[in-house]
Amino acid sequence: MGIIDYFIKKKQPSSASVAKERLQIVVAHERNHRNQPDYLPLMQQEIIEVIRKYIEIDQDQVSVQLDDNDDCSVLELNVTLPDR
Amino acid sequence: MAKIIVVTSGKGGVGKTTSSAAISTGLALRGHKTVVIDFDVGLRNLDLIMGCERRVVYDFVNVINKEANLKQALIKDKRTEGLYVLPASQTRDKDALTHDGVEAVLNELAEDFDYIICDSPAGIEQGAQMALYFAEEAIVVTNPEVSSVRDSDRILGILQSKSRLAEQGKQVKEHLLLTRYNPERVASAEMLSVADVEEILAIPLLGVIPESEAVLKASNQGSPVILDENSEAGQAYSDAVARLVGEDVEHRFLEMQKKGFLKRLLGGK
Numbered sequence: 599m600g601i602i603d604y605f606i607k608k609k610q611p612s613s614a615s616v617a618k619e620r621l622q623i624v625v626a627h628e629r630n631h632r633n634q635p636d637y638l639p640l641m642q643q644e645i646i647e648v649i650r651k652y653i654e655i656d657q658d659q660v661s662v663q664l665d666d667n668d669d670c671s672v673l674e675l676n677v678t679l680p681d682r
Numbered sequence: 683m684a685k686i687i688v689v690t691s692g693k694g695g696v697g698k699t700t701s702s703a704a705i706s707t708g709l710a711l712r713g714h715k716t717v718v719i720d721f722d723v724g725l726r727n728l729d730l731i732m733g734c735e736r737r738v739v740y741d742f743v744n745v746i747n748k749e750a751n752l753k754q755a756l757i758k759d760k761r762t763e764g765l766y767v768l769p770a771s772q773t774r775d776k777d778a779l780t781h782d783g784v785e786a787v788l789n790e791l792a793e794d795f796d797y798i799i800c801d802s803p804a805g806i807e808q809g810a811q812m813a814l815y816f817a818e819e820a821i822v823v824t825n826p827e828v829s830s831v832r833d834s835d836r837i838l839g840i841l842q843s844k845s846r847l848a849e850q851g852k853q854v855k856e857h858l859l860l861t862r863y864n865p866e867r868v869a870s871a872e873m874l875s876v877a878d879v880e881e882i883l884a885i886p887l888l889g890v891i892p893e894s895e896a897v898l899k900a901s902n903q904g905s906p907v908i909l910d911e912n913s914e915a916g917q918a919y920s921d922a923v924a925r926l927v928g929e930d931v932e933h934r935f936l937e938m939q940k941k942g943f944l945k946r947l948l949g950g951k
């Protein structure tokens with residue numbers, strides 16, 4: 599290993615810090631979904647079917663989330679449309 | 683009244699049975715009358731780790747089905763006073779542990795024992811949920827590795843929603859037990875550190891058990907590793923048990939040890 603490789607290698611994040619970062623993201627995501635009602639995945643699926651009647655979209659272009667606030671719940675629906 | 687503690691993890695093979703054996707032995711050594719129950723129906727293993735596999739006559743499912751009473755099924759540990767083992771059944775019937783049956787057995791044990799330790803099977807299905815349902819405290823066994831940490835977080839979610847205490851609007855007391863920890867690999871940033879795992883899971887740290895050859899040796903002999911007082915793993919389990927009963931003990935074996943020449947020569951672990 600040349601000295602230049604050595605310095606390039608040093609700059610890359612360590613194996614453990616990559617692991618930590620990935621974990622933080624996935625765990626936060628799963629915690630968000632944890633308290634959601636059981637019907638949500640099915641509802642998301644049906645919403646996707648409906649949109650697909652009109653526009654070609656992928657599974658991951660739709661996200662459905664229920665946010666519980668103190669006095670009301672907000673159903674958030676995000677659809678990313680493909681470039682035209 | 684007994685305190686019911688589940689040893690759980692989500693992911694398989696992270697050290698639940700090793701930890702259940704060590705912790706129940708440690709509690710009994712401190713004079714608490716303790717029973718350790720193998721909830722891993724179909725994959726009985728606690729008996730081997732406790733070294734009582736040849737004395738199993740009746741099991742947990744026999745008691746639930748009233749084919750035997752508790753007295754007949756409990757195995758008195760030969761090494762440690764005040765310690766009993768309730769072995770799992772080897773049946774392939776996954777639904778052998780009924781909710782009411784488990785509750786009845788735990789209630790009967792609770793009259794006699796100070797601690798009931800439940801060794802959970804891997805996974806998040808019925809077997810694991812049954813093992814944790816009645817628990818007041820949970821020891822979440824985690825390895826410093828991405829899939830184990832993620833699964834631990836999932837099991838925490840189940841503890842917080844599907845346990846009896848959660849259903850009553852209360853909280854199961856959670857403990858993090860980090861096992862198979864390798865300080866050398868943490869030092870070279872190849873492995874998640876204690877601090878990393880604590881930060882992600884955000885539950886109090888009960889102990890850190892180093893990766894140790896003493897564990898394999900102990901399993902081979904059928905003697906819980908906590909009885910190997912010279913091993914780091916044994917000492918780390920002793921510390922964890924002290925913390926479990928409320929003592930304030932400093933964490934050890936977190937840092938890389940610089941082995942002296944002589945120690946290396948003699949193969950010190």
Ligand SMILES: Nc1ncnc2c1ncn2[C@@H]1O[C@H](COP(=O)(O)OP(=O)(O)OP(=O)(O)O)[C@@H](O)[C@H]1O
Binds near residue numbers: 694698803804861
């Ligand atoms: N601190 C440690 N150092 C070295 N090896 C260990 C340590 N802890 C556990 N092991 C090893 O890891 C393996 C799995 O341990 P164990 O059977 O306790 O896990 P488990 O979580 O009960 O598994 P399962 O999910 O199958 O029930 C065993 O071979 C055991 O010897």
Ligand SMILES: [Mg+2]
Binds near residue numbers: 698700722727
């Ligand atoms: Mg096990």
